[in-house]
Amino acid sequence: MKKKVIASLLIGSVAFLWAGDFNAQAEKDRKALQEYLEKKFADRKNANAFFPYSTKDELDKNFKWGIKGDDFRLGSYAYNIGGKAQYEEMNEMPPYEDAVDAGKELYENEKGIKECFPDPAIAGDYPKFVKGKGVVTLSKAIVSCAKKNNLKDWKLTKGKTAKLEGYFASVSKEKGKKVNIVIDSKEAAEAYERGKKEYYSQRGYLKLSCATCHVQGAGQRVRNEYLSPLTGATTHFPVYRLKWQGLGTLERRIKGCNKNQGETPHKPGSTWTSELLYFMAYMSNGLPVDGPDIRK
Ligand code: HEC
Structure with a gap:
């Protein structure tokens, strides 16, 4: 009898441990990403390691350094001084x-x-x-x-x-809510992993991945725009874009970025898009909800 009770207690606590464990990999990923980005934008002194192709002038004048955690909800405006000034001007009379x-x-x-x-x-x-x-x-x-x-x-x-x-x-x-994405089953963890895989896969005729532009590329300039980081990429949606002259959801933004990478966009309601967004949102866990917001 006693043995049975102990056995069921053991099984119970093992099941409990598992339940808490399904997000273990996602937590590792989230922390590693944030650490990488914080290091990248920590200090002008390290800039040459992360931005070997940027000119000295650009690094001296266009960047704010010492960017951390919650700052990333602002996307590229967290570190791009010129962009931030324009953003603040637009936000004086929020169009949304x-x-x-x-x-x-x-x-x-x-x-x-x-x-x-x-x-x-x-x-x-x-x-x-x-x-x-x-x-x-x-x-x-x-x-x-x-x-x-x-x-x-x-x-x-x-x-x-x-x-x-x-x-x-x-x-x-x-109400001061934070991003709070939950991964509490094996199936949920698998969906997260599929979303992550897609984020890091090269696609389209340009053979780019989302990460090429928004992880390794975060802070690089593409024509006139500075690339935003994956951390904080979903916190501020829906977004009013000047290009759209109206509000759009994350689904709408992803479609645009599929085109940026030379790919036929996936359907907004597809499993592909939803699992990608699950992964992306998890990467912002703990950041404040900051929407709606404005982007160019
Ligand atoms: C060729 C580079 C490139 C690739 C590849 C790319 N994007 Fe983008 N993305 C941009 C540019 C440029 C912008 C506008 C500037 C910015 O905010 O980063 C942008 C903006 C975004 C934004 C809005 C960020 C904000 O702060 O509002 C999201 C979300 C996004 N991209 C997701 C993705 C996803 C998901 C993929 C892969 C399917 C992807 N991007 C692939 C260039 C790229």
Whole structure:
């Protein structure tokens, strides 16, 4: 009898240990990435090791050094002095405020939305891994709620979905919420690994990976733009882009970057896109939710 109790206690605690372990690799990845980026932007003195092709003048004048943790939510504006000044100018009259109000209106008045999302401060909790469904991004959760309620015109990339996300993000930010992506099963850990693999795979006729530009390339200049880092890449969505003249979701941004790397874009609702976003969002775990925001 006693033996049985001890055995079941043992099995119980082993199962408990496993449950806590599913994100172990992701935690290692997240910390290593942040450490690499912090080192890269720590000090002008180390700059030649990380930016062998940048001119001395550029490194002296265009970069802010000593960038850490939460700073990365600003993307390239964390370290690019000129870009940051433009960004602050744009933010004096945030062009997304009407969209956030419209999002609040949708939340309160569209049929069934509040029932799907009783708490609007959830921008940091997505994507989620749901057993039987796989990775569910916030855009996907919103669109499937709209479908369930027979609502029309809800897309994954922009429009009503982006406005509602804008409202969710602004409430989350106000409440001081942080990115909090959960990996708590073997299936979830596998989805994360697939997303990571895609992020680091070379694709398209240019044979580039996302990481070529946003990890090794973070801080390099491509024409007039400084490349943003993977840490903090998802914290501030939905984003108002000057190019779009409106709000767009992460799904919309990924489509654009697929084109940047010379690849036919994957579908916004595809498993490919959702698992990639699961990995990317995990890399920002612990950073503050900071959306909506503006980007060029
Ligand atoms: C050829 C280089 C290049 C490649 C490859 C590339 N991107 Fe980008 N990406 C850019 C540029 C340029 C921008 C705009 C400047 C910036 O914010 O980095 C950008 C912006 C982004 C942003 C917005 C960042 C922000 O702060 O709002 C995300 C997210 C992103 N890319 C994801 C990806 C993903 C995912 C992949 C791989 C599927 C990828 N990118 C591949 C060049 C690239």
